Amino acid sequence: MSQSIGRELAALRQKLDRLPETEEPPPTTLQVLNRSTQERAWQQFFVHFLTPEAPHGLDHAVLEHVLSGLAERMDMEFSFSRFEIEDIRIAQEVTTDAGIPDVIMWVPEEWYICWELKVHASEGHDQTDRYVSVDSFNGIGLAKDDMPAEGHHYVFLAPEAASPPTANEFAHVSWEWFVDELQAFLAASYDAYPARTTAQLKDFADTVRSELTMTEYQENQREMVEQYVEHHDVITEIEAAFDDAWTEFQQTWGTRLANTIETATLDNDSDVSDKYAAVELKMGSGKQRQWTFRQGSPDWSWIFPREWWQRLDTGQPITKTPKPNARVGFLHRLEWDRETAVGDRTLVVYVRNAPSGHEDFYNGFAKRITEATTEIESALSATNFTMTGNKSNIIRGEYEIEVERHDGFFDAYLHALARALNEGALSNPALVEMIDRLYEDTIQNDVFL
Numbered sequence: 001m002s003q004s005i006g007r008e009l010a011a012l013r014q015k016l017d018r019l020p021e022t023e024e025p026p027p028t029t030l031q032v033l034n035r036s037t038q039e040r041a042w043q044q045f046f047v048h049f050l051t052p053e054a055p056h057g058l059d060h061a062v063l064e065h066v067l068s069g070l071a072e073r074m075d076m077e078f079s080f081s082r083f084e085i086e087d088i089r090i091a092q093e094v095t096t097d098a099g100i101p102d103v104i105m106w107v108p109e110e111w112y113i114c115w116e117l118k119v120h121a122s123e124g125h126d127q128t129d130r131y132v133s134v135d136s137f138n139g140i141g142l143a144k145d146d147m148p149a150e151g152h153h154y155v156f157l158a159p160e161a162a163s164p165p166t167a168n169e170f171a172h173v174s175w176e177w178f179v180d181e182l183q184a185f186l187a188a189s190y191d192a193y194p195a196r197t198t199a200q201l202k203d204f205a206d207t208v209r210s211e212l213t214m215t216e217y218q219e220n221q222r223e224m225v226e227q228y229v230e231h232h233d234v235i236t237e238i239e240a241a242f243d244d245a246w247t248e249f250q251q252t253w254g255t256r257l258a259n260t261i262e263t264a265t266l267d268n269d270s271d272v273s274d275k276y277a278a279v280e281l282k283m284g285s286g287k288q289r290q291w292t293f294r295q296g297s298p299d300w301s302w303i304f305p306r307e308w309w310q311r312l313d314t315g316q317p318i319t320k321t322p323k324p325n326a327r328v329g330f331l332h333r334l335e336w337d338r339e340t341a342v343g344d345r346t347l348v349v350y351v352r353n354a355p356s357g358h359e360d361f362y363n364g365f366a367k368r369i370t371e372a373t374t375e376i377e378s379a380l381s382a383t384n385f386t387m388t389g390n391k392s393n394i395i396r397g398e399y400e401i402e403v404e405r406h407d408g409f410f411d412a413y414l415h416a417l418a419r420a421l422n423e424g425a426l427s428n429p430a431l432v433e434m435i436d437r438l439y440e441d442t443i444q445n446d447v448f449l
Contacts, residue, residue: 039119043092043102045204046117046157046178050105051090057194060085062201065185066178070113070155075171078153084110095139098130104137111151112142116170118158119211128156128167159212175212179205249410250334253301253417254279254293260414263426272306272319284429292319299336303421304329305432308439312358312447326361326447327354328439330424331393332417341401347413349420351385351395351435364446366391368438379431383423397424 052060064085071079087107094104106112114131116123132154136143144152156165160174182205186198228235249256254277258264263282267290270278277293292309294302302309304327306317312324331352340346353369355362369376369387376395377387385397399416406412425432 039102039117039121042119042175042204042208043117045200047090047092047103049182049201049204052088056197056200058197060088061189061193062182062185063088066181069177069181070173073171073173076153076155076173077150078111078113080107080111089140091140093139094137096131096134096137098134099124099127100139101131101137104140104142106140106142106147109146110148111153112137112144112147113153113155115155115157116165118156118162119175120159122163123156123165126166128154128165128170132167132169175208179208245410246334246338249413250298250301251296253334253414254295254303256410257293257303257414257417257421260418261421261426276319281426283425283432284427294319297334299333301332301334302327302329303331308435312361312443323357324361324447325357326365326439326443327357328352328365328435330421332420341413342409345401345403345412347399347401347416347420349385349397349399349417349424350393351424353392353394355392358447360447361442362391364442365438366394367446368442369394372434372438375434376431379428379434383428384420385424395424 048054049056049058050063050066052058052063064082067078067080067088070076084107087110089106089108091104093100093102101114102117103115104112105115114137116128116131135145152169154167154170156170156172157175157178158165158172160176162172164172182201186201186205189198255266258266258277258279261281265280267278267280270290272278272292275296277295279291279293280288281291283289290306292302292304292306294300294304308326308328309319310317310326311322312326318325329352331350332347333350334341337348340348353362353365370389373387380386380395383397384399385395388394388396397420399420401409401412401416403409403412406415
């Protein structure tokens with residue numbers, strides 16, 4: 001069974017390795033606004049840039065460019081004179097007796113173009129047939145009989161892959177073609193128009209391309225989705241096995257850590273809860289000290305000498321959270337930093353001043369840590385720990401989880417955690433003694449019950 005899973009994963013890895021490296025492009029404005037697939041938004045951009053009176057500084061330039069492109073198409077018997085450019089009118093969502101076309105362009109008594117715009121939606125029931133059959137565009141007072149027969153034109157502006165319009169009179173013009181025209185216009189008119197306008201034109205063109213044309217990044221994403229579906233059973237089986245092992249590790253890491261550290265001895269007679277690991281640790285000073293490895297939590301996994309977590313009203317060490325209490329200790333957050341540990345093979349360990357026990361202690365201890373910054377930094381100089389300037393996670397360290405050097409991921413995690421505890425405490429009496437002193441000074445001088 002394991003050989004079969006290994007072969008399937010090897011085949012999957014081989015396929016993924018063949019994909020080119022790509023990065024996701026920055027989102028366009030419409031994508032940021034979550035409107036990149038809305039026909040109304042595309043229509044507004046379309047009409048804005050083609051309307052000469054709009055405040056974009058383009059005058060008739062884009063309109064003339066697009067109409068010239070339409071006149072060159074073999075599927076449209078459309079022509080216009082540049083002398084007519086000043087007379088062209090544009091209206092959106094024009095009412096008729098048979099529906100509302102998206103855009104009408106016209107020159108009185110000469111010609112009109114009825115535009116129907118689609119993005120991802122299909123044509124409504126006989127929609128284009130109905131627009132061809134109406135006698136007039138009532139909303140703008142335009143009767144078709146007022147135009148010569150050769151001046152009646154219809155455009156179905158939709159993705160290249162969309163189903164063609166039902167009415168033969170409508171020419172299927174693609175958004176891809178329209179974007180090519182915009183980009184040709186931008187290339188030919190570089191630096192001739194306001195920078196904001198040309199940026200907006202390019203942004204709209206990028207939106208259309210992003211939505212309708214697969215980028216290399218999107219092709220990669222689609223291929224990975226297909227691979228996920230193809231190998232779903234084995235991926236799910238592996239994820240379930242890891243989740244089970246992760247849950248067990250949450251419950252047992254403290255006991256397993258104690259068995260990893262040579263100078264540690266489990267104290268089975270301790271009054272610490274059976275859920276946690278009570279440990280006798282030999283410190284750098286040669287003295288034995290009682291520690292608690294607070295396993296069993298999916299996230300807040302504390303490691304601390306018993307004197308660093310005590311009730312302020314009785315002075316007794318505790319392992320739960322009755323208030324008021326003073327709590328300082330080493331901490332690794334299994335669930336919070338799971339992706340960092342598994343994905344980046346990096347263990348993050350903190351020295352934490354818990355804010356929830358008592359406000360006087362929390363603020364007083366943080367203040368004393370800041371005042372002792374120089375001494376603490378000296379004690380940390382040969383370690384992977386650094387001070388953060390944060391009142392809660394006052395010290396932070398990162399340790400590589402060296403899976404290749406140990407018997408699997410969890411064994412490597414424990415050895416990384418043992419290295420952190422050794423550098424921060426077992427072989428660092430200066431740091432431990434400083435925390436001892438600052439802890440006691442804070443209780444004696446800053447805490448008022």
